[in-house]
Amino acid sequence: MKHLNIKLLTAGILSLAIYGSATAQTHPANDPVFQNLDKSVSPGADFFKYANGGWISKNPIPPAYSSWGIGNVVGEDIRTRLQKINEDAMKANAPKGSSTQKIGDFYYSGLDSAGIEKLGINALKPQLDQIAAITDVNSLLNVTATLSTIGTRTFIGAGVGQDDKNSSKMMLQLNQTGLGLPNRDYYFKTDARTVKIRNEYQANYLPNMLKLSGLSDEQAKADAKSVYAIEKSLADSSRKLEDLRDPYRNYNKMTVAQFNKLTPNIDWNKVFAKMGMPYVDSVIIGQPEYYKAVSKGLSTFPVNDWKAYLRWKLISSYAPYLNNAIGAESFHFTGTILRGQKQQLPRWKRVLDTENGIMGELLGQLFVKEYFPEKAKARYVALVEAIRDSYKEHIEKLDWMSPETKQKALLKLSTIHPKVGYPDKWKDFSNLQIDRTSYAANVMNARHWQYLNNINKLGKPVDHTEWNMTPQTYNANYSPSNNEITLPAAQFIVPGIKDEDMDDAVVYGYAAASTIGHEITHGFDDEGRQYDEKGNLKGWWTAEDSVKFTKRAQMLVNQFNSYKILDSLHVNGQASLGxxxxDLGGIVLGLDAFKKTQQYKEGKTINGLTPMQRFFLGYALGWLGHERDEALAQQLSTDVHAPGFLRVNAPFSDVPEFYQTFGVKKGDAMWIDPDKRVKIW
Ligand SMILES: [Zn+2]
Known part of the structure; x- marks a missing residue:
């Protein structure tokens, strides 16, 4: 929920070669890096294109996708496995209340397109009736609170999470939210791409959806204007992407009485009680100016405008689970206009993705039972330790850090806890009700279950066994509050390539550097370094070392700010700094860990590539893929991750071994003068 430094499209694989023969010969046609090369490109001109260009030219983006790469290929493989689990569950006639019954019935209800059509917008009738019955600010707040409990994103963004300054305490936290466009910039930016999206949103998407929800043409158009005015006022008081990364500025602890005073039109005691939390005494507010604006807006916008806003939030939040007309209209904007997708995924894939998102651990239990061998866990843990050792040596050798700070850094490093594969203890879904009558109702029940699972943590001790990702997620993350990394089982899947065919060089680049090294370095990035080994936001650096770190980090900000990507859009160096x-840390840590392997020491080539060349290609394999311009534009505005090709080319330009390995010379596009190359860890 908060401060999860989620790495999108992380690539992770585990090779038997790490533990066995380090130089397994690889057949050219099955060589995971050789087969992707575009040898017409010089590595020093554009390494990403050299490494992945061959694959990209042979693998265009399918119409239903906004991007296509190794993460998608693995995702397809996972879907196929989950499909079998779901189809078996659907036929199983499992006892009511069992996991198999819930999975099978959810899948059935999602595939029942006739039933979904018949029900139409009536699937949301109780909630629409509640909104229609609103008469004043009080009843408006009551209904808003109720909608929040079924996963509708209203203007209240509340969740329970660890207190940044006391990681053993769970606190209610409220952050900015409530917009319909991807983030605040979309309401103000004046470039042609954004203006077109904004116009489409106001003139078509908003009124069309409101009309499909049962309003007259005239009413829908009027309501669309009201909704947009409210959203724009919320956007105006929302912080920018880069301003959300300062943990101190986004930490404002106060009593509920103080919060009430800040937002005089809202009685939060009543709102929290309606949300199922009657005993809240203090809260952490991420962006106080946002909630001040919400409170002000409750008296400046008429209640009828707010009713339109809530109607909009409800239908847009449930559109993918309603009848085809609403689903298609929603896809046209969120899929095609925003991300460039030409068509929707087939229904079964959409249902699986939904199920995975809201009851994923239920599915994960069956997934790992069938597809994840117990012994893999131990292997991946070993790779984590290889990176930890490498990091230790790096910290000890740093010439810019004092012995005092080094000691604390080593303590934090030694206590990073790895969660590997799948949880030891699964979440208990016994209260979740799923049957075959309504897909939207099933989604609502599952979202409500997720909501209760979160708020029930309030006032309880932190459960360190709980996972924040499902085992079938192709991704990984670092949590500053727990000082831990999570590496889900799905990371072990590499379609089309057997573990034993993968050599160490590729595995160290692909898994150790781009995933494990990356996640561990998050504990020491510009944000993560502000948390101590216990996960508390508490300074442990000497003032002088902090200054030295920030100076080096600023060089990286400048480097990324200089990359122009699309039209006038460039990478936001400050927002993507962490x-x-x-990435840079992961590469140098993985590199030095790799230098300890037999394959590196023997130095034999495979398919004409040296071990070091294969290491860099292995890293680039983690970012194999391409995306549509629409998706790229959205990523540049809303994502703290730079585009994949830059996550290869930019950090490589900072690493001396890259220059040596590929003979990169001054004048090559990838060249950066030695005194401008960034070295942090
Ligand atoms: Zn990351």
């Missing part, structure tokens, strides 16, 4: 520090 990810870029983690």
């Amino acid at each position: 990810e870029n520090i983690a």
Whole structure:
């Protein structure tokens, strides 16, 4: 929920070669890096294109996707496995209340397109009736609170999470939210691409959806204007992407009485009680100016405008689970206009993705039972330790850090806890009700279950066994509050390539550097370094070392700010700083860990590639893929991760071994003068 430095499209694989023969010969046609090369490109001109260009030219983006790469290929493989689990569950006639019954019935209800059509917008009738009955600010707040409990994103963004300054305490936290466009910039930016999206949103998407929800043409158009005015006022008081990364500025602890005073039109005691939390005494507010604006808006916008806003939030939040007309209209904007997708995924894939998102651990239990061998866990843990050792040596050798700070850094490093594969203890879904009558109702029940699972943590001790990702997620993350990394089982899947065919060089680049090294470095990026080994936001650096770190980090900000990507859009060096520090750290840590392997020492080539060349290609394999311009534009505005090709080319330009390995010379596009190359960890 908060401060999860989620790495999108992380690539992770585990090779038997790490533990066995380090130089397994690889057949050219099955060589995971050789087969992707575009040898017409010089590595020093554009390494990403050299490494992945061959694959990209042979693998265009399918119409239903906004991007296509190794993460998608693995995702397809996972879907196929989950499909079998779901189809078996659907036929199983399992006892009511069992996991198999819930999975099978959810899948059935999602595939029942006739039933979904018949029900139409009536699937949301109780909630629409509640909104229609609103008469004043009080009843408006009551209904808003109720909608929040079924996963509708209203203007209240509340969740329970660890207190940044006391990681053993769970606190209610409220952050900015409530917009319909991807983030605040979309309401103000004046470039042609954004203006077109904004116009489409106001003139078509909003009124069309409101009309499909049962309003007259005239009413829908009027309501669309009201909704947009409210959203724009909320956007105006929302912080920018880069301003959300300062943990101190986004930490404002106060009593509920103080919060009430800040927002005089809202009685939060009543709102929290309606949300199922009657005993809240203090809260952490991420962006106080946002909630001040919400409170002000409750008296400046008429209640009828707010009713339109809530109607909009409800239908847009449930559109993918309603009848085809609403689903298609929603896809046209969120899929095609925003991300460039030409068509929707087939229904079964959409249902699986939904199920995975809201009851994923239920599915994960069956997934790992069938597809994840117990012994893999131990292997991946060993790779984590290889990176930890490498990091230790790096910290000890740093010439810019004092012995005092080094000691604390080593303590934090030694206590990073790895969660590997799948949880030891699964979440208990016995209260979740799923049957075959309504897909939207099933989604609502599952969202409500997720909501209760979160708020029930309030006032309880932190459960360190709980996972924040499902085992079938192709991704990984670092949690500053727990000082831990999570590496889900799905990371072990590499379609089309057997573990034993993968050599160490590729595995160290692909898994150790781009995933494990990256996640561990998050504990020491510009944000993560502000948390101590216990996960508390508490300074442990000497003032002088902090200054030295920030100076080096600023060089990386400048480097990324200089990359122009699309039209006038460039990378936001400040917003992406944490990810870029983690990428650069992951590469140098993985590199030095690899130098300890037999394959590196023997130095034999495979398919004409040296071990070092294969290491860099292995890293680039983690970012194999391409995306549509629409998706790229959205990523540049809303994502703290730089585009994949830059996550290869930019950090490589900072690493001396890259220059040596590929003979990169001054004048090559990838060249950066030695005194401008960034070295942090
Ligand atoms: Zn990351």
